[in-house]
Amino acid sequence: MTAPPAPAETQQGSPELLRSVFRQHAAGVAVITAAHGGRPAGFTATSLNSVSAEPPLLSFSVGTGSSSWPALAASDHVGVHILGEHQREVAGLFARSGADRFGPSTAWRHGPHGVPLLDGVLAWLVCRVVARVPAGEHRVVIAEVIAGDPLGEGRGQGRPLLYHGGRFNALRD
Template sequence: MTATPDLVTHRTASPELLRSVFRRHAAGVAVITAQSGTGPVGFTATSLTSVSAEPPMISFGVGTGASSWPAISTTDHVGVHILGEHQQELAATFARSGADRFGPPTVWREGPEGVPLLDGVLAWLVCRVVARVPAGDHRVVLAEVTLGDPSGLGRPLVHHQGRFTGLRD
């Protein structure tokens, strides 16, 4: 016998309904970075997805009201960083509005194509942006992987129930 959803408690589609449902969806945590005319920009993303193996492509969502959007809307390349469970504070810094994301204690360097690369991550990619697809108040960015490094050590950071956490065994 299969369980059926309780139709008495269902709610009409709304931003709050979507947030409530996705709080229950555990997602990996990444930081997306780019170079702007005034310096590096970046934000925490839980929307990172592998799109294609051939050619290797990824996607992520970014709000058009986000402080990083002006740079992401015009840049040719982005950095994608997979965070480890030891990087909860880094994830929080890049998620916080108005934070000095690239100031101490963040450790980073300029990478290929001028992309800011964060140190100590589990893995990173440099990607060439190929499309920005309108999606409500966001854009879905499609980007082709040009190079990367998967050799970082540690366990992944995840986002669940509105907080950053590690995986449990």
């Protein structure tokens, strides 16, 4: 009879422990956008969550040191874009610090309340910000859904982009 494997060593709470565990967690990929002073801003988020159906609320987190934070801190409305597996480059662009996120390679338009809306996404929402909750060096933004398109430009066709193991990935059958 063989002995059962020894349990893994328990680690104390740390930023690296949190990052290591969440590398094992697959998350959907979204881009959050806002406009402030006529200038669009946006970032890639894997922290998007449904909060409530009544009223329709969602949340995401954003670092207060990010280049998008000033626009998100000042904006009353945000755009939430669900990316498809064909949009790895878009996810990478909006995740990269210092990138020209709304340059010539990004197809977008002004949506309700002046929110920048990305073209080619699986689905999008425009939301009214209702709270910005401090959480360490981040803010958890809670927003109420006011408009959107659940089918996106592909009219419901396409598969979501995922983030797992530090990389953008496609679903596998």
